[in-house]
Amino acid sequence: MKKQKYFFFHLQFKIITCYNFIMPVFVKDSDKCVGCLICMFTCAQAHQAAGLESSCIKVRSQGGISRGFSVWVCRGCEDPPCARACPEDALIVRKGGGVLLKEERCTGCGYCVKACILDAIGWNNEKNKPVICIQCGECAKSCPYKVMEFVRK
Amino acid sequence: MIKGDSLKRVLYIDLTKKRFWIEERDELFSKYIGGAGVAIKLLEENCPNDLEPFSPDNPIIFAVGPLNGLFPIASKTVAMFKSPHTGNLGESHAGGRSAIAIRMAGYGAIVIKGKSERPVFVAIHGDKVFFRDATTLWGLEESAGRIIRNREGGAGLRTIMRIGPAGERLISFACVTLETYRHFGRLGLGAVFGSKNLKAVLISGKKDLSVTDFKEYRNLYSELLHQLSESEKMKKYHELGTPTNVLPLSFSKGIPVKNLLENELKGIENISGEKFAQKHLGRRVACAHCPVACIHLAALRKAYEDEPYFYRTVYLSYDYELIYALGSMLGITESEDVLKLIEVVEDMGLDAISTGVVLAWITEAFKKGVINQKQTEGIIPEWGKVDSFIELVRKIVYSETEFYKDVARGIDYASSKYGGKDFALTYGKNEMPGYHTGAGAHLGYLFGARHSHLDSAGYAIDREAMTKKLSPEQLAEKILNEEQWRQILSSLVICFFGREIYTPEIVIKCLKLAGFNLTEEELLKTGREIYANKYRFKIKAGFDIENLTLPKRVFETPSSLGLINKDFVYKAIALLKENIKSLL
Ligand code: SF4
Ligand code: SF4
Ligand code: SF4
Numbered sequence: 080m081k082k083q084k085y086f087f088f089h090l091q092f093k094i095i096t097c098y099n100f101i102m103p104v105f106v107k108d109s110d111k112c113v114g115c116l117i118c119m120f121t122c123a124q125a126h127q128a129a130g131l132e133s134s135c136i137k138v139r140s141q142g143g144i145s146r147g148f149s150v151w152v153c154r155g156c157e158d159p160p161c162a163r164a165c166p167e168d169a170l171i172v173r174k175g176g177g178v179l180l181k182e183e184r185c186t187g188c189g190y191c192v193k194a195c196i197l198d199a200i201g202w203n204n205e206k207n208k209p210v211i212c213i214q215c216g217e218c219a220k221s222c223p224y225k226v227m228e229f230v231r232k
Numbered sequence: 233m234i235k236g237d238s239l240k241r242v243l244y245i246d247l248t249k250k251r252f253w254i255e256e257r258d259e260l261f262s263k264y265i266g267g268a269g270v271a272i273k274l275l276e277e278n279c280p281n282d283l284e285p286f287s288p289d290n291p292i293i294f295a296v297g298p299l300n301g302l303f304p305i306a307s308k309t310v311a312m313f314k315s316p317h318t319g320n321l322g323e324s325h326a327g328g329r330s331a332i333a334i335r336m337a338g339y340g341a342i343v344i345k346g347k348s349e350r351p352v353f354v355a356i357h358g359d360k361v362f363f364r365d366a367t368t369l370w371g372l373e374e375s376a377g378r379i380i381r382n383r384e385g386g387a388g389l390r391t392i393m394r395i396g397p398a399g400e401r402l403i404s405f406a407c408v409t410l411e412t413y414r415h416f417g418r419l420g421l422g423a424v425f426g427s428k429n430l431k432a433v434l435i436s437g438k439k440d441l442s443v444t445d446f447k448e449y450r451n452l453y454s455e456l457l458h459q460l461s462e463s464e465k466m467k468k469y470h471e472l473g474t475p476t477n478v479l480p481l482s483f484s485k486g487i488p489v490k491n492l493l494e495n496e497l498k499g500i501e502n503i504s505g506e507k508f509a510q511k512h513l514g515r516r517v518a519c520a521h522c523p524v525a526c527i528h529l530a531a532l533r534k535a536y537e538d539e540p541y542f543y544r545t546v547y548l549s550y551d552y553e554l555i556y557a558l559g560s561m562l563g564i565t566e567s568e569d570v571l572k573l574i575e576v577v578e579d580m581g582l583d584a585i586s587t588g589v590v591l592a593w594i595t596e597a598f599k600k601g602v603i604n605q606k607q608t609e610g611i612i613p614e615w616g617k618v619d620s621f622i623e624l625v626r627k628i629v630y631s632e633t634e635f636y637k638d639v640a641r642g643i644d645y646a647s648s649k650y651g652g653k654d655f656a657l658t659y660g661k662n663e664m665p666g667y668h669t670g671a672g673a674h675l676g677y678l679f680g681a682r683h684s685h686l687d688s689a690g691y692a693i694d695r696e697a698m699t700k701k702l703s704p705e706q707l708a709e710k711i712l713n714e715e716q717w718r719q720i721l722s723s724l725v726i727c728f729f730g731r732e733i734y735t736p737e738i739v740i741k742c743l744k745l746a747g748f749n750l751t752e753e754e755l756l757k758t759g760r761e762i763y764a765n766k767y768r769f770k771i772k773a774g775f776d777i778e779n780l781t782l783p784k785r786v787f788e789t790p791s792s793l794g795l796i797n798k799d800f801v802y803k804a805i806a807l808l809k810e811n812i813k814s815l816l
Binding site: 113114115116117120121123124127128129130131132133137138139140142143144145147203204205221223224 | 301302304332336378381382387388389411412413438439440441442443446449450453454457461514515516517518519520521522523525529547
């Protein structure tokens with residue numbers, strides 16, 4: 080019983096610190112992440128791919144599995160550095176947060192990937208183009224441990 | 233296989249010449265699917281019958297299958313090699329991130345041969361292979377992994393397989409540790425690494441895969457994901473993990489106690505899955521691409537004896553088999569003690585099951601006067617006393633005396649030399665897993681190609697036999713059928729915990745999406761063939777199928793099904809033997 084209480088407190092703390100996010104997916108409690116990568120695989124699927132390469136969400140161990148994992152996902156910045164970094168104006172700032180990729184303008188330079196310090200942009204090697212989060216919530220919905228929450232506004 | 237699938241690519245690494253090359257082996261994968269099916273063929277090709285396990289030519293083979301990276305819980309890698317522990321087929325399975333990393337790096341299999349002049353670790357990043365000097369890592373216990381982790385790229389999606397001192401010192405039951413908590417545990421892969429001066433292998437990669445029908449793929453994927461997360465069948469792995477078995481098995485007298493001298497242990501509730509979860513569970517983690525997360529990590533807090541207010545917390549993964557081998561088998565009834573023993577076994581890099589059974593044999597042999605203090609160098613093993621066991625483990629790895637060198641080859645060898653064969657719990661020279669549930673379990677260990685409880689799940693057959701008596705014929709048939717089907721699962725390579733979800737029907741659907749059009753009949757035929765291939769290899773390498781016996785002790789202590797009947801067992805043995813021979 081005691082343990083649960085502790086968890087609850089923990090959760091609250093995280094929610095408070097995360098709530099100013101605009102994006103629909105936010106990482107609620109990465110301490111619960113088991114590192115199964117299901118979110119990464121389903122994100123790739125949301126981008127019509129099987130595997131991991133096309134995944135925008137990233138899960139990393141925090142230096143050894145015993146320290147747990149951190150989950151990196153697009154936070155749909157209002158003033159997105161990825162879009163600012165794009166020399167071709169291929170990333171269009173979306174109303175309500177996040178960006179859209181105008182594929183025909185993209186030359187595959189990869190500046191956007193470097194500009195996102197959350198590492199929340201994937202890469203499609205075949206097309207040589209970035210994979211941008213479409214805020215679909217597949218990752219959050221498929222996570223067996225509800226590490227993330229998806230709220231459509 | 234889908235055209236262009238990287239599964240068919242086999243990466244060859246020559247440690248002697250520090251060379252690597254890639255061969256495309258469509259035919260191999262089309263016929264034998266992947267994993268165990270492909271690995272045994274590669275072993276056949278690369279390992280002549282008379283090769284010594286520690287010869288530089290003994291290949292280390294890792295193989296994955298078409299479903300790895302595509303479907304959830306297809307999360308394991310098969311390793312094959314000639315076993316220094318038994319002298320014949322060495323096969324071990326592990327998860328962690330290995331399967332996904334190999335598949336995403338763009339390979340279906342990796343074959344490592346040769347011997348490096350100096351300690352080396354191999355880093356495989358996609359198409360590039362680097363041979364890194366590992367002189368500074370040699371002799372390190374746990375920290376070797378940490379150093380590699382910090383120095384190499386590919387964080388998040390890579391596997392790091394490494395050995396500890398036991399592997400370096402060629403202990404025949406040394407394991408290979410992955411991601412700190414997973415293992416190629418059985419049959420001595422760690423020692424084969426050591427004999428090649430190979431400290432570690434790191435693999436990283438990131439790739440997209442293709443499927444034949446994307447829409448159907450997504451549907452099937454989410455259906456499987458749903459079942460794996462919600463199904464009652466997965467609940468036990470999911471919540472308490474495999475230690476959930478401790479109490480029911482103890483209740484049915486199926487958990488071996490004190491070298492199987494007994495089948496009851498007072499205080500067993502203190503090492504139950506429930507107790508471990510309550511007292512120690514620190515975190516749960518999963519193999520890559522598995523929603524079940526059965527890996528339970530205990531946080532063990534240890535005080536520094538010489539300094540107040542200094543503690544360290546170590547994380548240790550515990551499982552049913554470890555609680556059995558390093559707990560009940562040694563008469564240990566304190567969960568802390570089990571964890572302390574797990575810690576030293578992890579640090580040394582030993583197979584936990586074999587280690588526990590070796591310690592149990594030493595204890596009984598000591599009590600019976602088969603060995604004495606001269607041999608143990610003064611250590612007095614005592615059921616339930618963890619400190620002497622910890623000392624013994626270190627001695628087995630580090631001591632240079634004759635006795636410890638002998639037990640470092642396993643108890644089949646030690647008992648042939650010192651006596652005590654009747655209570656040496658080995659099967660085809662491999663030490664016993666933790667189920668004394670009836671004849672099914674023991675026959676499963678004996679006839680499974682890798683002598684593991686995961687070969688044919690004999691304990692599950694025993695459970696059935698509790699309500700419906702089986703004849704020797706029926707038992708033999710059940711064991712063979714299960715073994716053959718498991719060749720398919722381990723060619724795919726699906727974690728056996730998902731076996732009830734991956735029915736033949738589902739497997740066929742998944743395979744179709746991966747570009748394999750097979751009927752159920754063809755699939756079963758392939759399973760049979762793979763099993764036969766393994767046995768052919770075993771027998772050519774010296775496995776004595778004519779003289780298979782069970783340890784005498786097995787018949788002396790009642791199992792879950794009562795005393796095991798010798799005539800019944802030997803009838804089933806004869807049947808199994810004939811059946812297997814007819815396959816060859
Ligand atoms: S919201 Fe969709 S696109 Fe974005 S990370 Fe999650 S699954 Fe991927
Ligand atoms: S699906 Fe959930 S638990 Fe699994 S890796 Fe992603 S965030 Fe972690
Ligand atoms: S069930 Fe456990 S062992 Fe199997 S893949 Fe999942 S986490 Fe790994």
